[in-house]
Amino acid sequence: xxxxxxxxxxxxxxxxxxxxxxxxxxxxxxxxxxxxxxxxxxxxxxxxxxxxxxxxxxxxxxxxxxxxxxxxxxxxxxxxxxxxxxxxxxxxxxxxxxxxxxxxxxxxxxxxxxxxxxxxxxxxxxxxxxxxxxxxxxxxxxxxxxxxxxxxxxxxxxxxxxxxxxxxxxxxxxxxxxxxxxxxxxxxxxxxxxxxxxxxxxxxxxxxxxxxxxxxxxxxxxxxxxxxxxxxxxxxxxxxxxxxxxxxxxxxxxxxxxxxxxxxxxxxxxxxxxxxxxxxxxxxxxxxxxxxxxxxxxxxxxxxxxxxxxxxxxxxxxxxxxxxxxxxxxxxx
Amino acid sequence: xxxxxxxxxxxxxxxxxxxxxxxxxxxxxxxxxxxxxxxxxxxxxxxxxxxxxxxxxxxxxxxxxxxxxxxxxxxxxxxxxxxxxxxxxxxxxxxxxxxxxxxxxxxxxxxxxxxxxxxxxxxxxxxxxxxxxxxxxxxxxxxxxxxxxxxxxxxxxxxxxxxxxxxxxxxxxxxxxxxxxxxxxxxxxxxxxxxxxxxxxxxxxxxxxxxxxxxxxxxxxxxxxxxxxxxxxxxxxxxxxxxxxxxxxxxxxxxxxxxxxxxxxxxxxxxxxxxxxxxxxxxxxxxxxxxxxxxxxxxxxxxxxxxxxxxxxxxxxxxxxxxxxxxxx
Numbered sequence: 001x002x003x004x005x006x007x008x009x010x011x012x013x014x015x016x017x018x019x020x021x022x023x024x025x026x027x028x029x030x031x032x033x034x035x036x037x038x039x040x041x042x043x044x045x046x047x048x049x050x051x052x053x054x055x056x057x058x059x060x061x062x063x064x065x066x067x068x069x070x071x072x073x074x075x076x077x078x079x080x081x082x083x084x085x086x087x088x089x090x091x092x093x094x095x096x097x098x099x100x101x102x103x104x105x106x107x108x109x110x111x112x113x114x115x116x117x118x119x120x121x122x123x124x125x126x127x128x129x130x131x132x133x134x135x136x137x138x139x140x141x142x143x144x145x146x147x148x149x150x151x152x153x154x155x156x157x158x159x160x161x162x163x164x165x166x167x168x169x170x171x172x173x174x175x176x177x178x179x180x181x182x183x184x185x186x187x188x189x190x191x192x193x194x195x196x197x198x199x200x201x202x203x204x205x206x207x208x209x210x211x212x213x214x215x216x217x218x219x220x221x222x223x224x225x226x227x228x229x230x231x232x233x234x235x236x237x238x239x240x241x242x243x244x245x246x247x248x249x250x251x252x253x254x255x256x257x258x259x260x261x262x263x264x265x266x267x268x269x270x271x272x273x274x275x276x277x278x279x280x281x282x283x284x285x286x287x288x289x290x291x292x293x294x295x296x297x298x299x300x301x302x303x304x305x306x307x308x309x310x311x312x313x314x315x316x317x318x319x320x321x322x323x324x325x326x327x328x329x330x331x332x333x
Numbered sequence: 334x335x336x337x338x339x340x341x342x343x344x345x346x347x348x349x350x351x352x353x354x355x356x357x358x359x360x361x362x363x364x365x366x367x368x369x370x371x372x373x374x375x376x377x378x379x380x381x382x383x384x385x386x387x388x389x390x391x392x393x394x395x396x397x398x399x400x401x402x403x404x405x406x407x408x409x410x411x412x413x414x415x416x417x418x419x420x421x422x423x424x425x426x427x428x429x430x431x432x433x434x435x436x437x438x439x440x441x442x443x444x445x446x447x448x449x450x451x452x453x454x455x456x457x458x459x460x461x462x463x464x465x466x467x468x469x470x471x472x473x474x475x476x477x478x479x480x481x482x483x484x485x486x487x488x489x490x491x492x493x494x495x496x497x498x499x500x501x502x503x504x505x506x507x508x509x510x511x512x513x514x515x516x517x518x519x520x521x522x523x524x525x526x527x528x529x530x531x532x533x534x535x536x537x538x539x540x541x542x543x544x545x546x547x548x549x550x551x552x553x554x555x556x557x558x559x560x561x562x563x564x565x566x567x568x569x570x571x572x573x574x575x576x577x578x579x580x581x582x583x584x585x586x587x588x589x590x591x592x593x594x595x596x597x598x599x600x601x602x603x604x605x606x607x608x609x610x611x612x613x614x615x616x617x618x619x620x621x622x623x624x625x626x627x628x629x630x631x632x633x634x635x636x637x638x639x640x641x642x643x644x645x646x647x648x649x650x651x652x653x654x655x656x657x658x659x660x661x662x
Binding site for chain 2: 059116127178
């Protein structure tokens with residue numbers, strides 16, 4: 001079944017902008033990447049680089065005044081047919097069967113991702129009823145099963161509880177259960193562990209890996225935590241200001257980063273071998289607001305290797321810099 | 334949960350007692366008493382009341398006793414279900430108030446239904462499509478509704494109804510039914526007369542409610558659970574109606590308690606203009622005449638109804654909002 005040559009999801013030149021009175025914010029500005037069946041793609045970047053908007057664009061749930069202005073998001077469905085999600089209408093039947101059915105989504109806010117006035121069960125059962133032809137009783141059993149499969153103890157009791165009665169870790173597990181209840185082939189996890197403490201983070205990551213092995217599901221893992229990516233991902237996409245600046249296999253990216261931004265990111269994590277009390281290098285400056293995007297390479301004002309007269313004038317294209325990897329930087333002609 | 338109910342109940346009893354003291358004091362605040370205003374109205378109509386007659390009347394009504402004794406006697410009667418005599422009317426207070434109270438409730442409920450039926454859908458629309466053309470139109474019309482005094486609107490509606498439709502506006506009954514005993518025909522007659530007072534009384538509340546619903550819902554629409562509901566594949570309509578609207582409605586439940594007294598006290602002038610046989614005009618007359626039994630009873634009843642209403646809405650809120658029921662925010 002595993003067919004690594006044909007991507008499950010193929011994003012091409014995606015552009016999503018927010019049209020406000022102050023001006024247009026290009027949240028995602030020409031991102032391209034592929035997600036392969038059964039593999040994990042890590043999308044890394046600082047806050048505001050367009051990671052979450054990319055996820056919302058794939059499901060077509062970008063909030064107004066945001067809108068996809070260009071690009072393709074091609075999903076290969078279970079029967080082998082391909083659909084371009086960008087061409088579907090945002091509230092159409094087709095896209096709604098993709099949401100929750102083909103693609104499940106989990107968020108970083110387990111606290112507020114559940115309705116405060118509905119039980120966890122109501123929200124799982126609703127999803128099951130929507131995507132499969134079963135009765136209420138069967139849907140409830142499946143809901144309990146989904147809760148059990150993510151390691152929630154006493155699922156037949158927990159299903160009638162409200163999200164605020166669960167601990168943070170259980171809540172995120174319940175969130176995963178909702179996303180998995182209809183057997184999606186792709187799970188988009190948007191910062192799934194950010195709001196959790198470190199022990200719970202490890203448990204949730206283990207759970208995701210276990211589920212992936214059991215079901216052969218693809219995961220698109222959005223995070224700013226490089227440790228999580230190193231542990232989980234097969235392929236990595238590094239985003240900066242709505243653009244993909246580097247992509248490749250996880251080992252290549254971590255052991256031999258090409259783009260100065262990726263290098264800087266990796267240098268700013270503490271290593272177990274580093275001298276104690278040594279100040280970690282930081283990336284100078286701060287992320288410009290996407291509204292005030294710098295001319296040329298978006299990273300040049302903060303880049304240590306910026307070439308004056310080139311990087312601040314022209315925009316480097318994303319091009320191959322080795323076997324199966326790409327980067328957008330003039331250092332690699 | 335039981336502790337919550339018991340605490341609310343105890344607070345309610347305490348509040349009712351405080352209201353009874355306050356309403357008694359308020360009625361006694363203006364200088365003079367019923368006898369002074371009786372003398373004034375008698376001399377205005379040309380007949381004089383002698384000193385002796387006045388004192389006898391005071392003694393008969395117990396107005397010569399100290400104020401604390403008067404309060405104790407009043408409360409004693411109240412607790413026995415005896416509300417005293419309406420002095421001006423020469424009939425027991427319960428007689429005078431009875432029908433009017435029922436009609437007041439009927440009108441209030443009609444006004445509330447009108448308000449909610451109109452305001453909630455508009456509020457939802459305005460929040461889902463904020464800053465749209467229709468949102469601006471609703472806001473504009475809503476603020477006009479809020480700004481027009483009810484009695485003025487009543488006059489305009491009456492004039493238009495009379496001049497262009499020849500309708501018998503004003504009052505709650507046709508002349509044939511006004512004094513008739515209750516029957517199906519009389520109820521039907523009442524139903525036909527209800528819309529105008531309900532609309533006039535409901536207009537300003539509608540405008541307020543639209544604003545409240547709009548801002549509540551705008552807050553809720555930004556919450557992540559709306560996006561997760563969308564990500565499950567629900568249709569946009571179901572996402573909005575089932576989740577954020579449901580949550581945004583909760584605060585409304587807690588306002589039910591204030592609606593009745595608001596409609597009664599806010600509607601005195603409108604009721605006078607539309608000559609509605611409700612409690613509002615009665616309260617005004619009783620206050621002018623310093624009829625302490627009648628006015629006191631009405632003020633106390635309004636207070637008690639507010640307390641009961643609030644208690645009921647607390648229970649309702651507990652029922653609709655699990656965060657309160659299960660004791661966590």
